[in-house]
Amino acid sequence: MLVAILLYPGLTALDAIGPHEVLNTAGGFDIRFVWKRPGPVLTDHGGLTLGATHALADAARPDVLIVPGSSANTGHAMRDAAILAYVREAHAHTRFTTSVCSGALVLAAAGLLRDHPATTHWAVMSALARHGALPRPDERVVRSGKILTAAGVSAGIDMALDLLAALRGEEAARIAQLGIEYDPRPPFDAGHLSRASAATHAASLAMLRQRGAVPVAWE
């Protein structure tokens, strides 16, 4: 089973690596990291690269497509004709088309989310509706037909467990969950807008704005 994880300049590394680790631990997937050409792709760290293993054309019909988000460059990806063409072509053949964080906006820009309930990072949630999607800000993972969208960054791990369960059954997902010891115990409870204080919300939004994650046009 072929899994294509789309890379593009400025992506957020954990958006791609979280789901990857769940599927890689489960084993038996041909996981390809794809970009216009094989080789290093710069993440939003500014120095860290992830290596694309294949060109887009070498994973044109994946069984699973995973589109990560970016804290700085989502808007560019949404206007990249090669990305949009790849996403549309892949989606026509996938068993599951998925996104993490602002990757949902790339799916939306490709026209895949019209009339679909979907989620994304809280800071760009309002942009979903502008592309005809139905925002679900209180859900961490939203499934609509064969489309799975995940909330911000770390939510890709939860999404991938749902995906694995859908592909291979719940026990396969439990085995992988134990394999990556995914028994989360965050020391604080500020990971969702509904439980973060107003001050934490304002500071986090300011931080994301400073990095270019939230274009003024999306607010």
Add this chain to the structure above:
Amino acid sequence: MLVAILLYPGLTALDAIGPHEVLNTAGGFDIRFVWKRPGPVLTDHGGLTLGATHALADAARPDVLIVPGSSANTGHAMRDAAILAYVREAHAHTRFTTSVCSGALVLAAAGLLRDHPATTHWAVMSALARHGALPRPDERVVRSGKILTAAGVSAGIDMALDLLAALRGEEAARIAQLGIEYDPRPPFDAGHLSRASAATHAASLAMLRQRGAVPVAWE
């Protein structure tokens, strides 16, 4: 503040990327991915590379050291003289020395964990004691002085939030937590040995053994 994340052939990508994403989101850290030379380092995916941004010598005295684990190659890292020398030298100067997953065994092999409570991936927990550490299998993150060890793979995210709180205060950690929307909701509850069924445990261990994560000598 200089953060060195050690890369080495066969590392588990999420072990490195989880903590990275917390600190990168917080901002203000000079995060360097270090290996013997800059350039691509193969992960345990077998095809995916992470790019080392700096040589070991270019981050010899980091404020924070993060050592990831590997599902296939921890034993080799534990015998690599250059890795052990780097870890010892770095530790002499750090504010915090940390590990994720079987990265704790690299710290142990360097002699850093003698008489320290520590944790690691459940499948290699017994190897900790052989290096004089005091295993804490029920704790997700263990702090002992300036050493922070995390349980398997995904636990690096929780560890990094503790680390960030120790360095900059709890509010900084909450802001970063909201930034990566770390509000985990795993669809199953099999992430810790104490709650996984015997069958899930056996299957997960078999899967890890097949990949070489658990040398017979460690069981």
